[in-house]
Amino acid sequence: DAGVIQSPRHEVTEMGQEVTLRCKPISGHDYLFWYRQTMMRGLELLIYFNNNVPIDDSGMPEDRFSAKMPNASFSTLKIQPSEPRDSAVYFCASSFLTGLAGVRTGELFFGEGSRLTVL
């Protein structure tokens, strides 16, 4: 399996520009998470989906951030307009249902992250 695939790996943009980060989860995984990592705040959950439906978006910082999951194999995180304080590493992760009882193991599989720099 190729693992969780994120693009781009690095993005440098100017303040005010639109940024789109992309994620392809592991095939068969039905949960997808977007996390942001900064030195100051550590790893923060932005939003997560179950079967392409957003479950909890309480971590999305403000209206400039939006996330979509149009199908089971693709998700985007968009920032419009971008600001310097959005500079961070953005991680996508996926997980899957295991066992007949429907109880998850809880493990998240992470992509390599997208490093965003907003000048």
Added chain:
Amino acid sequence: AQTVTQSQPEMSVQEAETVTLSCTYDTSENNYYLFWYKQPPSRQMILVIRQEAYKQQNATENRFSVNFQKAAKSFSLKISDSQLGDTAMYFCAFMKRIQGGSEKLVFGKGTKLTVNP
């Protein structure tokens, strides 16, 4: 809300020695998972070890083991025979366990571990 605290921002250990990373958490839940993730310089988060709260036996994975103290809400990671490749950020994480679903993973701030030759 659950919180995870890692009180050691940085640690170092000599190659082949043993090191223990600390983690405490706060929750009112009874059923949950605890994890240690490793983030090497390559940046990708890798699961090191997982513990289910209802299991009394401490989890082990080769050189990695945990000391899970549920009453004290403590979950430390012991790395035996440290290797240079163990150099990384280590994150402790908590997830509430629910039937038929998933909850978010809550991370601590991390401990930067350096293994010295």
